Amino acid sequence: MRFTRTGLVTVLLVVAALFVGSWLTQYLPNPDDFRDDPFPVAGAVGEPVRLRNSEFTLTKVQAAKRYEAFRQVAATDGVFVIVDFTFVPLTEPGILAGSQNEVRATDGRVFGGSPPLPSNCGPTNPGLPVTCQIPFEVPSDALVGLVLAIPAENGSHSRDNVTEIDLGITPEVAEQFAATDAQVSIHSSRPVER
Amino acid sequence: MTNPTWWRRNRLWLLMLAPLLLLAVATSSFRLVTLYLPWEWSRPTVAHAPTGTLRHQFLGSDDVRREREVTVTIVSARSVPSSDGILPAPGAALWQIELEFVASPDQILQFCTIELADAAGPRYGNQGGKVDADGEPTFANALQFCVPEDAPGPTLESFTGQLVPSPEERPATWRLTYALGLPSDAEPTELRIGWDRPEYLVLQLP
Numbered sequence: 001m002r003f004t005r006t007g008l009v010t011v012l013l014v015v016a017a018l019f020v021g022s023w024l025t026q027y028l029p030n031p032d033d034f035r036d037d038p039f040p041v042a043g044a045v046g047e048p049v050r051l052r053n054s055e056f057t058l059t060k061v062q063a064a065k066r067y068e069a070f071r072q073v074a075a076t077d078g079v080f081v082i083v084d085f086t087f088v089p090l091t092e093p094g095i096l097a098g099s100q101n102e103v104r105a106t107d108g109r110v111f112g113g114s115p116p117l118p119s120n121c122g123p124t125n126p127g128l129p130v131t132c133q134i135p136f137e138v139p140s141d142a143l144v145g146l147v148l149a150i151p152a153e154n155g156s157h158s159r160d161n162v163t164e165i166d167l168g169i170t171p172e173v174a175e176q177f178a179a180t181d182a183q184v185s186i187h188s189s190r191p192v193e194r
Numbered sequence: 195m196t197n198p199t200w201w202r203r204n205r206l207w208l209l210m211l212a213p214l215l216l217l218a219v220a221t222s223s224f225r226l227v228t229l230y231l232p233w234e235w236s237r238p239t240v241a242h243a244p245t246g247t248l249r250h251q252f253l254g255s256d257d258v259r260r261e262r263e264v265t266v267t268i269v270s271a272r273s274v275p276s277s278d279g280i281l282p283a284p285g286a287a288l289w290q291i292e293l294e295f296v297a298s299p300d301q302i303l304q305f306c307t308i309e310l311a312d313a314a315g316p317r318y319g320n321q322g323g324k325v326d327a328d329g330e331p332t333f334a335n336a337l338q339f340c341v342p343e344d345a346p347g348p349t350l351e352s353f354t355g356q357l358v359p360s361p362e363e364r365p366a367t368w369r370l371t372y373a374l375g376l377p378s379d380a381e382p383t384e385l386r387i388g389w390d391r392p393e394y395l396v397l398q399l400p
Contacts, residue, residue, distance in 0.1 A: 093309075093319035093336065123336070124322030127377035128286055130331075190331055191283035191323070194377075 036158040038151075043165040051152040051161040053090055058148065059131070060084035061167045063177035064184040067117070067135050074116035078139040079177050081167065082184055083148060086192060087121045088129035095123035095154070098134055102149045102157065103167070105142035112136060112149075121189050129194060133186045143174035235307075236392040244268040244400040252390035254302065256355030264303060265296040266387055269369060271310075271399045277373035280332055286323040287378040291385065292371045295340065297347075299364045304349045306340035306389045310374055310382035310399075317386065323375020340389075342368050 043049035048057045062082050066075040074080075081103060087096055098119035102112030121132035138146065146169050152161035169177065201208070231237075239248055245267035253259050269292040275281075282288040289310060297303055309317045324332045341347055347364040348357055376382065388394030 091315060092317045093321050095321070122322060123319075125286075125318040125375060125377070126316035127380065128283060128323045128375065130322070188331075191286070191325065193284040 038149075038158055038160060038162040040149075040162050040164040043163060045165070045168050047165075049163050049165060050090075051150075051163065053092070053152050053161075054094055054096075055088050055090060056085050056150055056163055056165070058083060058085045058165050058167075061169070062182075062184060063180045064135070064182045065180055066183040067186050068183060069117040069119060069186040069188070072117055073183070074135075076137050078137055079143065079180065080135045080184070081138050081143070081146065081169075081177065082133055082135045082186065083167070084131065084133050085121075086129045086131050087124070089122075089124065089126045091126055093123055093125050096121035096132070096150065097154045100151055100154045101134055101136075103136045103138060103146045104149055105138075106145040107142070109142055110149075111138050111142065117186075119186060119188070124189075124191065127194070129192050130189045131187075131192045132189045135186065140174075140178035143169050143177050144171050145169065232392050234392055235386070235388055235394045238386070238394055238396045240396045242398060244397055246395050246397050248388070248393065248395040250390075250393035252393075254355065254357075255350045255352055256357060260302065262301060262303075262389065263297065264301060264389075266395055266397060267294040267296075268292075268385055268397050268400055269294050271382070271385070274373075277371075279327065280324045280373055281327065282375055282378075283323050283325045283331065285378055286375045287380070288324065289374045289376055289382065290371060291374065292369060293387075294367060294369045296367050297364075298366065299347055299360070302348050302350060303341050303389060304339070304346055305337040306387055307336060307394075308338050308340075308372055308374070309386045310376060310380075311384050311386060312380050312382045314380075316380070318374055318376045318380065318382070320372070320374060323377075324373065338372060340370065340387075342370075 041049050041051055045058045045061060048055050064080045064082055066073050067080050067082060099114040102110050104110050115135050119134050122130050124130045146167045148163060148165040148167055150163040151157050239246065247265040249263045251259055252262055271289060271291045273287045274290045277288055277290045309319045311317045319336055320334050320338055321336055326332050341364060345360055345362045345364040347360045350357055383399055385397045385399060386394050
């Protein structure tokens with residue numbers, strides 16, 4: 001084997017390139033850090049929010065200490081934040097399971113899962129909206145700035161569209177919500193005129 | 195800096211770069227082909243007519259692979275004000291569809307999925323768009339009963355996989371009527387019917 005000047009330069013260039021490359025990679029984003037990130041679609045009360053397969057319009061946000069559904073009453077030491085919204089699938093029949101929705105507090109806490117009393121939205125066909133009410137049990141100190149997260153696909157809060165709807169709960173509203181002693185009767189999913 | 199000699203020496207690999215990249219993309223799509231598409235209605239048999247035959251293999255809940263062959267004909271499809279006590283929901287129209295099925299008595303055909311589709315693309319199923327006389331939604335199962343009630347033919351128990359024989363032999367031909375709630379401005383052009391994903395039959399509305 002014979003060492004040449006060109007060969008030496010090539011080796012040095014390769015080593016330098018490897019060094020620069022490995023140094024650069026520490027500044028590049030790691031796929032594990034964002035692979036499961038959702039694709040949020042922001043919105044506000046009264047605004048239609050379109051996900052890839054459905055559209056939601058949040059119409060009302062209210063608070064209750066107890067709520068009634070299917071002739072049963074659920075009570076809480078915190079607050080039930082009850083959201084009214086319309087849901088309409090866009091391309092194929094759809095149903096939104098009540099257990100799939102979440103509200104997220106500004107400090108990162110997430111509330112949701114199966115509500116004390118079952119509440120699904122739909123099923124319905126594309127172009128035929130239904131109106132639904134879904135309650136979330138939340139501690140009083142998490143009310144300000146709550147955001148509603150509804151996934152495009154039941155069971156999938158990652159790698160897919162998720163709503164990010166600001167419930168509009170200011171500190172003043174949160175104070176009123178926390179002081180509520182109301183009992184709200186929740187209706188089941190029902191069709192509404194377009 | 196370009197070196198013509200290097201380019202000439204490696205021209206074969208350079209030419210192969212594009213097809214190799216395409217091959218890499220194709221091989222990385224195995225999840226789509228083996229995990230996703232088999233669980234979706236992804237393999238249509240398009241009849242281009244109101245009648246057609248679906249032939250495919252399916253894996254039953256007893257882990258046995260069987261052949262299925264069934265011919266379906268749309269006898270009629272029309273918008274009606276009500277059907278069997280069911281009314282259209284606000285903003286909806288009720289479509290009544292009569293289907294004729296032809297299959298040998300040993301075919302397992304108990305539950306199927308029936309959908310209407312319009313030229314714009316959306317698919318409309320059995321659920322939603324229907325209310326009762328009091329205006330309450332009549333939410334139904336997405337699956338439809340696709341055999342005569344008194345002679346359903348052989349059925350498979352969902353959990354045990356046990357094959358249950360028919361109480362009486364199913365006739366070779368039978369007719370059933372379905373009602374689907376669609377938006378009032380939808381104009382369905384085709385009907386999709388399937389028993390086990392991913393194969394389904396596409397029929398043109400008469």
